[in-house]
Amino acid sequence: MMRPYTPKDNVQAKAYYTDRFWVAPRVPEEPVPEEGVYAEDLAAVKACCKVLKAYIQRGQLVIYINPEDNFEALKVLKEERWYEMLSEMSAVDFLAERGGFELFYQLLNLNTAKRIRVKCFVEENQAVESVNPLFRSADWAEREMWDLMGVKVNNHPYMKRLIMPDDWEGHPLRKSYPLEGDEFAQWYEVDKIFGKEARDIIGPENRDPARIDRYDTERFARLGHEVPRGAPAEEAEKSEETPVRYQEEEGVFLIEKFSPERSKVLERRK
């Protein structure tokens, strides 16, 4: 769905983009038709496990099931209904609202080009069964889901963190995880390479890109109060103001006075 067009004339005088957080409209949910491919798919799933909710969204069938039934449901869909490709699977963080995650498995039937999304809701520490025996593409997807969201998966052949380092603590894609990292993350490389005792020497990370230390004379010079590089900062506090000496007055080379006659003013913007 495209965002409605707003005229963008005179945008500098009037802000046309006012809503700070754009709330996406809900995609309408339609009932599953009585007959057709999706009706047969839904009947096949209903025959093997309990279906909590089913609807059509954007022409795709969405089925909610219990998390215990995920392997059975996907097996039926793969072997009886030929949804042979798991194109995507992951989890969505609903910890704050509902105390758990919503898992989704996006399936594709290569013969009919139909897609089904199987969804289930797991509690925070509830484990789900691995679907890796059915779909090899679930291998890394489940590892990533464990790594970044912390959803446990049972009977996975190689359950290991996929993206973060093996000794990492926490699951960074949870909404409760701070973007700049918790204490473990902020000191990770220092603790690992130099040990915790090096924290005092190295110091905390600078997370403020505009930070300027006014006592740092290694990297910054106070304009008008210059001191030699690395000189103690107290010297700069005491020092008299450095006079500006222009080139014309036998001062610093290239520091010359502004003369309007020698400057060129453009008639119009190029």
Added chain:
Amino acid sequence: MAQHQVNYTQSGGLPVALTTVDKILNWGRSNSVWALTYGLACCAIEMMASGASRYDFDRFGTIFRASPRQADLMIVAGTLTKKHAEFIRRLYDQMTEPKWVISMGSCANTGGMFNTYATVQGVDRVIPVDLYLPGCAPRPETLQYAVMLLQQKIRRESANKSQKPKRLV
């Protein structure tokens, strides 16, 4: 046997140049700064362009080596993630003395725009840096200038004294 009479004082000076050991060692070091092939992100593209024929790092004696044992210079070209931090330290430790580090680009200098949990906020938290090269990404001319500045720095150093520990942060 033919006798050649050579009179150096009359025909243009003695074939002798006077210099110091420092100068000749630093002349050799600064004109053969072999760099480690160490591209981490998009800055690596600019580093490759600097090495290729248009900008031609070979003129400065900077040849990219694939082994830290043969490298004098580490150009940290790109974003250093926390997962990779231990390996950059290991590669730096494996380089033979004397060794230098250029931190190339905003990400290597300060973490750049990646103000996140997974990025090291400046490689100087892990290895000592000789030269910080700003830019996102720096153009090959800028990297050339950085290498030339590093050559000047090497020429100013005392060649035979043991490397004093550099400031870590």
